[in-house]
Amino acid sequence: MHPLEQRLGYTFRQTAFLQEALTHPSVGHERQRHHQDNQRLEFLGDAVLQLVITEYLYSHFPREREGRLTKLRARLVSRDALKTHAQGLDLGRHLLMGRGEESSGGRERTSTLADAFEAIIGAIYLDSDFATARDFILRQTREALDQVLDRPIDVNxxxxxxxxxxxxxxxxxxxxxxxxxxxxxxxxxxxxxxxxxxxxxxxxxxxxxxxxxxxxxxxxxxxxxxxxxxxxxxxxxxxx
The missing domain is CATH 3.30.160.20 (Double Stranded RNA Binding Domain)
Structure with missing residues (x-):
């Protein structure tokens, strides 16, 4: 078992998905050859995350208009919010990245951690199904979702x-x-x-x-x- 899987609360059937989710693009750039990185999984994970959060807000705020729901969603899926979730999983420590990227603080960079979190979502989705990915997202974002329920007006x-x-x-x-x-x-x-x-x-x-x-x-x-x-x-x- 990969040491990260216990934190994720999910064991991969195909560990290649996890490996890909943890591979930063700088690995391929530094080796100057094609290397499977986490950008495609990040693209997929972003879509899954958006759908799960949108569905949650639609269900829990039946009287809110589209504009307010959009602002609430933006707050929940912002780069800073995703970085916080990634830090809670200690994703930075497990990322594979080039030496130059690492020496410049890549393991703590907001965009890097946010992308990695979305890539993990994409990896779980491909390795299992939408319901499992949804459960993972709601589990990881529970505190933020509870804050939105407590303070829905505090959008701006x-x-x-x-x-x-x-x-x-x-x-x-x-x-x-x-x-x-x-x-x-x-x-x-x-x-x-x-x-x-x-x-x-x-x-x-x-x-x-x-x-x-x-x-x-x-x-x-x-x-x-x-x-x-x-x-x-x-x-x-x-x-x-």
């Missing part, structure tokens, strides 16, 4: 925060990068969201945009502007 935190604050005063929020640490291929950004001179929240992420989203989400949870709702349209009246 930045937009929601902008709308909320401009409903109180004409001025919207601004975002300020506090720090960017770590190596170039795996930086962590910390961003603060401000309203006038007031700090409303902070967030961190693998990109400035992701950190801004988390900062907006933090601000929505804290709602520090609530005390200003009956004040003038100048949100900078108080300072933390």
């Amino acid at each position: 935190p930045k937009g929601q925060l902008q709308e909320t604050l401009q409903g109180i005063a004409m001025q919207g929020p601004s975002y300020e990068m506090i720090s960017a640490t770590g190596p170039e291929h795996a930086k962590t950004f910390v961003v603060e969201v401000r309203w006038g001179e007031r700090s409303l929240g902070r967030g961190s992420g693998g990109s400035k945009q992701a950190a801004e989203i988390e900062a907006a989400r933090d601000a929505l949870a804290r709602q520090l502007w609530a005390k200003d709702k009956n004040k003038s349209e100048n949100p900078a009246a108080d300072q933390d």
Whole structure:
């Protein structure tokens, strides 16, 4: 048994599918000859993942319109979301890749991990059937799906925060990068969201945009502007 199969909760009948799913394109590039990599399986796995998540949302949100369902799906199948699932399986450690790709941080790269996760889905689908692949996807994404059920409105935190604050005063929020640490291929950004001179929240992420989203989400949870709702349209009246 491959050491990854226990984490996957699935044992392959044809181990060649698993081997292919774990092979990064850089292997063939480095050897300068054709080598079966995981890109075709990633293409297939992406389609299976999209269908499973779409079916789940359609069943669990019978009153939501198409536009909102599309946004929910985008949140669940984003590159960052898939990277999180891949990290939970420790996929990076099991990938076969060229030395150049590995030395440049390939095992932690968002696109690499997201592609590998989708390739694993494609491999399971080909090795078994749709129902088995569906069970794997729902098992791996359970926490994210539960969060969507708990917070279906939290699709665009930045937009929601902008709308909320401009409903109180004409001025919207601004975002300020506090720090960017770590190596170039795996930086962590910390961003603060401000309203006038007031700090409303902070967030961190693998990109400035992701950190801004988390900062907006933090601000929505804290709602520090609530005390200003009956004040003038100048949100900078108080300072933390």
